[in-house]
Amino acid sequence: MVAVPKPRRGAITGKRWVFLVSLGLMAGLLFVPAGHSDYLNLTFRNILMYAAMSYGWNLIGGYTGYISFGNVAFFGIGAYCSAVLSKAGVDNLFADVGLALIVNALFAVAVGLPILRLRGHYFGIATLGVALGLTDLASNLDFLGGSGGASIKQIGEAHFTTYYYAMWAVTLACMIATFFIARSKLGYAFVAIRENEEAAQVLGISPTRYKVTAWAIGAMMGGAAGAVFGAANGFIDPPTAFAVDNNVFPIAMAILGGMGTASGPFIGALLLSGANELLQQHFLKLHALFFGGIIVLMILFLPRGLMYLVGLRGGMRRWLSDLAVFRV
Amino acid sequence: MQLVLQNLVNGILSGGILALVALGFSLVYGIMNIINLAHGAFLMLGAYITWQLWSTFGLDPILAVPIAFVVLFAFGYGIQRGVINRVVRAPVLATFLLTFALSLLIETTALFVWTGDTRGVQTAYTGANFTLLGVTVPWAKLLTLVVALAITGILYLWLHRSRLGRAIRATSMDVGAAQMVGVRVAHVYGITYALGAGLAAAAGALLTLSYPLTPTMGDPFLIKGFVVCVLGGLGSVEGALVGGLVYGIVSSFATQFDVTIAGQHLSGTGLQDVLALVVLLVVLIVRPTGLVGRATA
Amino acid sequence: MLRIENVGMRFGGLWALKDVSFEVERGTILGLIGPNGSGKTTMMNVISGVYKPSEGEVQYAGRRIADVPTHDVCHLGIARTFQVVKPFANLTVRENVGVGAMYGRLGAKRSARDAFARTDELLEFVGLARVAGRPASDLTIPDRKRLEVAKALALDPEILLLDEVMAGLNASEVDEALHLLRTVNERGVTLIVVEHLMKAIMSISQRIVVLAEGKKIAEGLPQDVTSSPAVIEAYLGARYVKRQAAERERKAAAPPAEPPA
Numbered sequence: 097m098v099a100v101p102k103p104r105r106g107a108i109t110g111k112r113w114v115f116l117v118s119l120g121l122m123a124g125l126l127f128v129p130a131g132h133s134d135y136l137n138l139t140f141r142n143i144l145m146y147a148a149m150s151y152g153w154n155l156i157g158g159y160t161g162y163i164s165f166g167n168v169a170f171f172g173i174g175a176y177c178s179a180v181l182s183k184a185g186v187d188n189l190f191a192d193v194g195l196a197l198i199v200n201a202l203f204a205v206a207v208g209l210p211i212l213r214l215r216g217h218y219f220g221i222a223t224l225g226v227a228l229g230l231t232d233l234a235s236n237l238d239f240l241g242g243s244g245g246a247s248i249k250q251i252g253e254a255h256f257t258t259y260y261y262a263m264w265a266v267t268l269a270c271m272i273a274t275f276f277i278a279r280s281k282l283g284y285a286f287v288a289i290r291e292n293e294e295a296a297q298v299l300g301i302s303p304t305r306y307k308v309t310a311w312a313i314g315a316m317m318g319g320a321a322g323a324v325f326g327a328a329n330g331f332i333d334p335p336t337a338f339a340v341d342n343n344v345f346p347i348a349m350a351i352l353g354g355m356g357t358a359s360g361p362f363i364g365a366l367l368l369s370g371a372n373e374l375l376q377q378h379f380l381k382l383h384a385l386f387f388g389g390i391i392v393l394m395i396l397f398l399p400r401g402l403m404y405l406v407g408l409r410g411g412m413r414r415w416l417s418d419l420a421v422f423r424v
Numbered sequence: 425m426q427l428v429l430q431n432l433v434n435g436i437l438s439g440g441i442l443a444l445v446a447l448g449f450s451l452v453y454g455i456m457n458i459i460n461l462a463h464g465a466f467l468m469l470g471a472y473i474t475w476q477l478w479s480t481f482g483l484d485p486i487l488a489v490p491i492a493f494v495v496l497f498a499f500g501y502g503i504q505r506g507v508i509n510r511v512v513r514a515p516v517l518a519t520f521l522l523t524f525a526l527s528l529l530i531e532t533t534a535l536f537v538w539t540g541d542t543r544g545v546q547t548a549y550t551g552a553n554f555t556l557l558g559v560t561v562p563w564a565k566l567l568t569l570v571v572a573l574a575i576t577g578i579l580y581l582w583l584h585r586s587r588l589g590r591a592i593r594a595t596s597m598d599v600g601a602a603q604m605v606g607v608r609v610a611h612v613y614g615i616t617y618a619l620g621a622g623l624a625a626a627a628g629a630l631l632t633l634s635y636p637l638t639p640t641m642g643d644p645f646l647i648k649g650f651v652v653c654v655l656g657g658l659g660s661v662e663g664a665l666v667g668g669l670v671y672g673i674v675s676s677f678a679t680q681f682d683v684t685i686a687g688q689h690l691s692g693t694g695l696q697d698v699l700a701l702v703v704l705l706v707v708l709i710v711r712p713t714g715l716v717g718r719a720t721a
Numbered sequence: 722m723l724r725i726e727n728v729g730m731r732f733g734g735l736w737a738l739k740d741v742s743f744e745v746e747r748g749t750i751l752g753l754i755g756p757n758g759s760g761k762t763t764m765m766n767v768i769s770g771v772y773k774p775s776e777g778e779v780q781y782a783g784r785r786i787a788d789v790p791t792h793d794v795c796h797l798g799i800a801r802t803f804q805v806v807k808p809f810a811n812l813t814v815r816e817n818v819g820v821g822a823m824y825g826r827l828g829a830k831r832s833a834r835d836a837f838a839r840t841d842e843l844l845e846f847v848g849l850a851r852v853a854g855r856p857a858s859d860l861t862i863p864d865r866k867r868l869e870v871a872k873a874l875a876l877d878p879e880i881l882l883l884d885e886v887m888a889g890l891n892a893s894e895v896d897e898a899l900h901l902l903r904t905v906n907e908r909g910v911t912l913i914v915v916e917h918l919m920k921a922i923m924s925i926s927q928r929i930v931v932l933a934e935g936k937k938i939a940e941g942l943p944q945d946v947t948s949s950p951a952v953i954e955a956y957l958g959a960r961y962v963k964r965q966a967a968e969r970e971r972k973a974a975a976p977p978a979e980p981p982a
């Protein structure tokens with residue numbers, strides 16, 4: 097007899113209960129500032145920041161299936177938006193985020209129209225090129241402070257708390273937006289393109305239009321996180337804004353938590369970024385070694401992410417045989 | 425005219441080494457579809473091995489090239505067989521992250537072993553030039569170019585003439601078919617990655633003649649190697665060579681660019697890499713198979 | 722309603738179609754047949770705007786298909802299935818069809834909820850309701866074919882191009898499929914049916930166009946077409962050669978049945 101798999105529900109947002117747990121955890125994270133510790137605020141703000149960036153990547157990489165290696169560009173642009181506004185005498189988080197959203201959306205559309213015509217690795221390479229080009233460009237533009245960087249005026253007395261809440265709000269917005277986008281017609285267009293672009297096209301979906309949409313919404317997510325980060329950090333320079341880590345970690349997080357799901361980036365960020373922060377605290381110098389090791393292990397043993405393990409039927413044997421598919 | 429000639433020569437001199445940097449990267453990509461983010465780290469290891477041999481035994485960097493090559497060849501083979509081969513058939517993201525993590529591990533280790541201090545190698549010919557037809561040529565760079573071209577030539581011949589080289593090329597064309605005719609794919613992949621690492625190390629060894637050493641010195645070269653590969657067409661020796669020379673010459677001439685727009689000073693020296701990346705994007709969009717690639721994609 | 726005028730399609734040095742013209746009347750069923758590699762699928766691709774023809778043009782409702790972006794062809798009322806099925810493997814059957822209902826001809830007017838309501842009707846109609854919640858990757862071959870048809874129907878087409886949707890079905894499944902297609906046609910949808918099964922195509926088509934090596938070699942009523950010498954030659958010729966080849970292969974592979982005395 098053939099085993100009948102259970103009908104799946106909510107395939108497009110991920111498992112419902114995982115999303116509810118994520119929302120619950122988000123609610124819990126509201127109480128971090130109650131600890132009255134700048135260190136805690138900073139640590140969890142970083143985790144939330146990575147989650148938001150991962151959400152930005154997830155829309156184009158996870159949902160639409162276009163693997164971007166350059167999403168840090170949007171984060172960097174967002175951070176520089178805060179710097180530019182601060183220089184112009186505007187020190188307001190809403191303005192920072194607002195400008196980042198607009199600039200990133202415009203930039204993403206302008207860049208996306210040509211490069212989203214590329215498929216597979218070529219798209220990935222092009223996005224990496226965009227991110228690297230921006231790094232060098234920022235180093236050479238005096239009004240952005242060049243390679244010396246630019247400082248951003250900090251606001252408020254309890255600014256750690258303020259910025260923490262701001263990042264929390266950005267991340268929550270990303271999470272909820274992803275959930276609703278995924279369930280909407282828009283989400284189905286993204287996923288259809290990921291699954292089979294030609295078939296999607298014949299069903300009336302304009303690949304260019306929806307790819308650019310996914311890319312631009314993701315850009316806005318990364319940009320919002322960048323704007324808050326810039327303001328919170330008080331200083332921004334090209335290596336910070338366009339850090340390689342910030343390009344790669346969000347991808348690792350989305351993979352671990354579940355690509356193309358509404359809670360994957362959050363779960364992934366909580367685990368990976370959490371581990372990174374812990375390691376950094378305990379092994380200041382060695383933490384990169386541990387962190388690299390964690391990513392290596394994750395790719396070797398959980399290349400399909402955590403949810404694969406949760407849904408695994410057939411135990412160790414099945415796990416190993418699923419892994420064996422990838423080796424030569 | 426003099427200026428044009430000088431820029432052309434500078435471009436060719438730096439293009440040769442870029443071609444060598446790109447070569448290993450391109451090989452790994454072309455044969456296994458791996459975007460090897462550890463390539464820069466291998467280059468850095470090659471440079472530090474060379475520096476270590478020079479500072480301990482006074483060995484000339486040129487003589488250290490084969491040693492660096494062999495050490496990293498073995499290292500690369502081990503990594504491919506032990507780690508990367510396990511996920512080489514997974515979506516490209518897996519190897520992308522894996523090689524990134526490997527570079528993180530290697531660079532952090534290097535930071536422990538050699539510290540973050542900037543190092544350099546001094547030889548009798550360091551800083552020495554000669555002038556021909558009014559064009560200044562640094563000996564170190566000329567030597568680098570000659571060795572880089574020699575290595576590229578040897579690799580080309582080896583890939584086309586030797587049994588293993590042919591097996592590698594066959595595998596890149598059709599893994600299934602290669603397997604069928606008895607090619608041991610795991611071994612071929614190991615050798616390919618080993619070659620990539622060895623070539624990176626050779627480039628790193630040569631670079632000690634003209635660049636300072638730090639544990640992150642490989643990062644910009646990884647990026648340049650990347651651009652060069654795409655320019656020339658990913659996965660071919662000829663492509664890497666042409667791409668390297670084009671990149672070298674374009675960025676050499678780019679240094680002449682110097683304008684001020686609305687109080688914003690833009691100098692070509694600072695923007696060479698931006699220019700290179702713009703060229704990369706244009707090439708990708710207009711001709712994704714690269715300048716010498718076959719237009720089949 | 723659909724006019725194909727002197728269409729030619731070249732791949733490198735090969736003309737997959739050359740100077741093919743025919744028309745399809747509203748509400749009819751046209752059979753498109755021909756030996757393997759004769760250009761049937763290519764014709765489907767040209768009509769549905771997936772390929773731009775190298776020569777000639779396809780006109781539908783007064784528009785040149787080549788001028789319409791591929792993703793808008795279905796909004797004109799033309800839907801097609803793929804011979805090599807292209808399911809969205811990680812989506813459920815219901816979601817697969819739902820995407821069509823959301824983005825097809827009437828999709829703009831539908832919310833996601835309305836689209837799924839329409840989807841449920843369609844799944845019932847094509848007999849996929851029992852597997853609605855399964856991922857498309859789990860389906861059997863006949864169900865995958867049904868899914869292709871359901872996705873195309875979800876576009877609310879005026880004209881539906883079916884590329885070998887009956888291949889791989891058993892006799893009773895073929896009968897079911899024929900019944901389904903007739904029902905679709907009775908609801909006012911024009912059909913172009915590509916099929917190798919002669920019996921099926923003869924019974925359902927009102928007119929038949931025959932392609933061979935990219936050229937139209939016959940057109941007319943089913944019984945007239947089958948008696949045309951050109952068609953017999955194209956078919957028997959091809960079959961004959963094939964049978965010969967198979968025969969040779971069998972002889973080469975198998976040892977002689979009886980040892981020589």
Ligand SMILES: Nc1ncnc2c1ncn2[C@@H]1O[C@H](COP(=O)(O)OP(=O)(O)OP(=O)(O)O)[C@@H](O)[C@H]1O
Nearest residue numbers: 732735737755756757758759760761762763764804
């Ligand atoms: N994209 C393409 N590139 C190159 N050649 C193609 C392409 N598509 C089709 N062809 C060639 O065009 C010819 C017609 O192919 P087509 O698929 O239209 O035949 P068909 O009548 O559908 O055959 P079948 O009955 O096997 O489905 C074949 O020789 C095929 O190899």
Ligand SMILES: [Mg+2]
Nearest residue numbers: 761762763804
């Ligand atoms: Mg066909």
